[in-house]
Amino acid sequence: MRAVVCSEFGESRVENVPMPSVNTGEVLVKVQRVQLSVTECNLYHGKEISHYETIRNRLNDGPSRLFGHEFCAEVVETANDVTEFDVGDRVYAAGKIPCGNCGYCQSGRELYCLNKEYIGYDIPGTLSEYAALPAEPLSRVPDGVSDAEAAAMQPLASTVLCLREAGITQGDIVAVVGTGVMGFQSAQLALLQGADEVIVTDIDTRKLDIAERHGLTTLDATTTDPVESIRNRTGHTGADVVIEAVGGDQDRGTDGRTPLAQAVEMVARGGSIVQIGYLIGDLTITPRILRSKSVDWINPVTGATDLGPNRTTGTFAARLVEQGRVSIKEYITDELSGLDSFDQAVEMTLNKKEYDALGPTQIVLT
Template sequence: MRAIVTDGDGEVWEERRERPEPAPGEALVRIRAVGICGSDLGLVEGEGPPWTDYPLVPGHEVCAEVVELGEEVSDLSVGDRVALHGFVYCGTCTPCREGRYYQCDDLKEVGFTIDGGYREYAALPAYTLTPIPDAISDEEACQIDSAACTLHAMKRVETDVTDTAAVLGPGSLGLYGVQLLRARGVEDVILTGTRDERLEVGADLGANRTVNVREEDPVAAVEEYTDGEGVDICVEAAGAGDVVDTCLQIAKKRGSVVLTGVFGERKEIDPNHIVSKELEVVGGVTASHAVEDVIELFRRGDLTTEGVVTHEFPLADYDDALDAVRERRDGVIKAVLRP
């Protein structure tokens, strides 16, 4: 089979490998679609999380089809289409016993410490695979993990139908954030970013007000829009620039700030905003406990990849695909590889 590998030194290459055999508790799957995440580009350059293990096959936004079952697997069937949520955990440490398996003391993660989805076949623990209904496309299925990462973080705070919200960053996480806020009943959503074409997609997906931060001061724009009160909830989905401090500035008294971006460096903030306004600040970096919810939202049509997934490439064109995402070429927001 074909597999795409990186060493974390900026190199990516193709290897020919034997198709794996499923061990007990595993399922052999044929990869149908895999999204290119910004973290995949970071892995290539050696900027992955500290637990990254090289050389590595990247890819954690996976839709696949079950082709063979290992022993002791009873909750999947050959032919099932499945979405991946790739945390491999011990099940016995304190975080696992408390339901925080994504913080397992011996955590392994598909696409970071275990070879991921940039290949044609994979043998994966059956519990990382969730069957998906026929109504959900492969494209949507490979985005379940991405959208669920945003939802997991948002579920840590309360929202209300009377809230005004801001989403900072119109990449895939932010565009799913706009839709998820609307699905939770928040009808007044501001979206900020640096690219008009992405902001236009956000408006199509439900943002009431968009702000290009290269043309407007986002703090002043939000203050004007909210009559000086600020927003009830601010969802940071950029992982770049001074968005964290912007969130603290535009959140209203007793407001909530949700951080979902992964930053490559330390950021400066004014903590007095947190203290004086008694802000609630939470983080989230996992799709845990949100996968089933996102599947249902896709099934009901309350969540879509339209305008978010903009490009598809065959796996053989991985170099061109990675360059397109890296350079944000041709209006790409989310690109998908098709093995």
């Protein structure tokens, strides 16, 4: 079969590699679509962000099959001990792979596993025609969800988990800084959780127009000061919860004009800031500013977890999309055909504005 093989940072080629075999606890899937994440694209170019050491070490060991944790695939074979999936099921990966042996796993706190593995980072991902994957992190895709939506589902499953930790209660005023993929999703989820008003701020009017159509209050940061506007709208109190969904390169965390610094300014005393966007590099924080406002800065865990019997954040996210309660299709704007388009997909995902794209580029395999 054909697969993308990375030889070093920023260099890859498509090669013929052996067809994977199914081991205990695994399923063999035929990959239909892969959506590249911004994190993966930055790692491909050697950015020192989350998972950098893992990718560096794998490349040091030789050419490696990396990336591809956001995908839609069809099950074509299951190991004898796998009973939760059948041949023909469509699946996506909502979570990570806990070790099952560390103290966190043994105490039922798998999300904090010390040795969890990540598809596409620790083990080969889905930038290939077929992939053998552990069944544990996979979720079934409902019939009412398209292949394109399924390939874009993993960020929503993560957002569901992030919003569980946000502590939003009925009647809260919620502000979202940045309306990228997870910012837009978190704003919709905040409304579902009972927020009285969700105010989103961005510099991209196209994204703001989409947000407004979904019942969100919008602020164009190119024409108004979002901090001042939110404080004025809340009687100079501030938002109860602020979600920082920009991430990226920021040098100041508590003063200045970075997205995180703005979040600190616009949050109410005793409120919470939820850090959804991944930050790159180091940032300067003045702790007394957070302390003086008694602000909680929440950095949510990632992965998938149970919500009850037969319900996980992964299956719940898919149901939200199937039932139309959360929309993700507006951010699926670009697709390319075949594994040979990998480098172009990376380029387009990292430079969305140049390509008039809203979300990451998807690679269509079948």
